Amino acid sequence: MSQTIVVKIGTSSVTQPETGSLAIATIATLAETLTELRSNGMRVILVSSGATGVGCERLHLKERPRTIALNQAVAAVGQGRLIRIYDDLFSTLRQPIAQVLLTRQELIQRNSYVNIYNTFQSLLDLEVIPIVNENDTVAVEELNFGDNDTMSALVASLVEADYLFLLTDVDRLYSADPRNDPEAEPIKKVVTRKELEELQANAGKSGSQWGTGGMVTKLEAARIATGAGVKTVITHGRRPQEIHQILSGASIGTQFEAQPRGENARKRWIAYSLVPVGELYLDHGAVKAIRDRGKSLLPAGITHVEGDFQAGEAVTLCDSEGKEIARGLTNYSSAEIRQIQGHKSEKIPLILGYTSAETVIHRDDMVSVL
Structure with missing residues (x-):
């Protein structure tokens, strides 16, 4: 070719x-x-x-x-x-x-x-x-x-x-x-x-x-x-x-x-073309799950939210020291994540009154940063 x-x-x-x-x-x-x-x-x-x-x-x-x-x-x-x-x-x-x-x-x-x-x-x-x-x-x-x-x-x-x-x-x-x-x-x-x-x-x-x-x-x-x-x-x-x-x-x-x-075309788009409009800070367990095992981000692992954004927009995922570990497309807005952060996924409908997804960011919509 x-x-x-x-x-x-x-x-x-x-x-x-x-x-x-x-x-x-x-x-x-x-x-x-x-x-x-x-x-x-x-x-x-x-x-x-x-x-x-x-x-x-x-x-x-x-x-x-x-x-x-x-x-x-x-x-x-x-x-x-x-x-x-x-x-x-x-x-x-x-x-x-x-x-x-x-x-x-x-x-x-x-x-x-x-x-x-x-x-x-x-x-x-x-x-x-x-x-x-x-x-x-x-x-x-x-x-x-x-x-x-x-x-x-x-x-x-x-x-x-x-x-x-x-x-x-x-x-x-x-x-x-x-x-x-x-x-x-x-x-x-x-x-x-x-x-x-x-x-x-x-x-x-x-x-x-x-x-x-x-x-x-x-x-x-x-x-x-x-x-x-x-x-x-x-x-x-x-x-x-x-x-x-x-x-x-x-x-x-x-x-x-x-x-x-290694990444497919859609993940390269997420990694390089999108402009993140907010940051999600994660605890050690969430960082390890994403970085080492390629897991999705659950609300329980989020400790802090920065910025105002809507569902479907790109955000940066950071460890406790502020270092970027990944970026992805979020299933919830910043206002919604502030309500559900630190809670287990099954609590989402009780807190919000509805469930858009069990994950805040699904692994298919996330790209790790080396």
Whole structure:
């Protein structure tokens, strides 16, 4: 079966850092590389940043907008020019493309999530390269992706990609910022989830002037993607042609090994696409039952509820110290759980006057967090 590859290129790679104008030579090389990959039978998706940066350049703004409304307006100006450049370059190569604009809200709704999956599959079957960006014009602050690194990882999880390439302004991940620290050590490979968590704990939040990302967001993207069974690579955005060499086994960039893809598609949706709207704190027995035996969550194991939410919404499950152990879809609202917490399931109808389910979260609607 053909491999599926998601390539995300950052604002610092598609624009000139000093001016925000488009880096045409880099984009042209990227188009050639992706067209060659598709011609070789691979299914290719491009996630491209740069709309806001291009909009700033077109409107002669010297810095990224600080308000949501202005940022959305500037992104709308830049998105049209950005996709036109891509269309011109790919048309020269006789490669059809499609523009796909997403918001987090569309991935939260299960029906639209499935529809998006089907759309991607249809485009890839038609040998089209989808070019994806966040729909900044309509995204709301609470439900935006925050950065295209996260979105690219969610897209890679959605389409069950084999690879996610994060093209950025450094050639790989380092122990410190190589632009400031000459003793920074390169990190070539990350194999285990523990290694990735240690990197996340030590990562700084530096990034370019025009982008919203940085290594923090790229490591989070790697966590999401590798957890969904997608091998992830951080490498230099000015040299997209190196993707060919990496696919052939070259040790270029920082490569994150994929974890086993054990969860089904619905559980990956719960784990990565949903935004938890509350927290349930559990006693030791409930934590052990969920973590060690994969059991459902019963009301007796809940000690505290945070947030206001309705039945069917996503919540985080935490141990007594506040560490996340799982997340899932609850069968009861926060108000109902506050009444039944600490009680056995058979007491639910006596307390509430009705029973929606014996479990607060069924194991089929729950995903453990390692």
